[in-house]
Amino acid sequence: REAWLVEQGASVQVFFIAGGLTISATAVTLQPGAAGDLVKVRNIDSGKILSGTVMADGTIQVSAS
Template sequence: MTFRRAKDLATAVLAAAGVLAALQAQAEVLGKAVVPTEVIYPGDPIGSRQLEEVDVTNPNLAGDYAKSIGEVSGLVSKRTLLPGRTVPLSALRQPFAVTRGSNARLIMSIGAMTITAAGTPLDDGAIGEIVRARNLDSGIIVSGTVLENGTIRVVSK
């Protein structure tokens, strides 16, 4: 493309500047998103060193994705997370407080009476989840809520 006059060149420069301004307006930052800096595999705990916050410029980005490192750090991945891709909140879970086959303390309270027993969880469970467990002394299977310290509060039937 050749320009015959300086006026034509000036017009072309102004047109290019207008296109550039339009592209910059489209690249407006719409918020933040969390993306991994390395591959995170299912079952891996997620640390803040594996993540970074990036600006979201795509207005078509949909879904419930993590917007800050704080809401992701310490959770566990349920599926493979790839570098540079947003982290969907549905791909995360709380870490298990009890694991299937390990030893756990079973607690049952009825009024002022508290009964404790040794047990083994039959399911993996995070804090607040209901899991099944086997009483090691009697062999009876009970259900209970997982507590912060890894004990299981048995629910009466």
């Protein structure tokens, strides 16, 4: 098993990318994850919970649902 790239409770940057549009926000991880894992995060501003993929640089990429 790979080591966790993001730990539970860590502050991370979340990115939503669609075409030429990129939206970023700060969130807190609700579970640990390695690169490629699907994890849940809570948006600090809105409090909403999102699911996204852990990227190699430690950011989280969220897809349109």
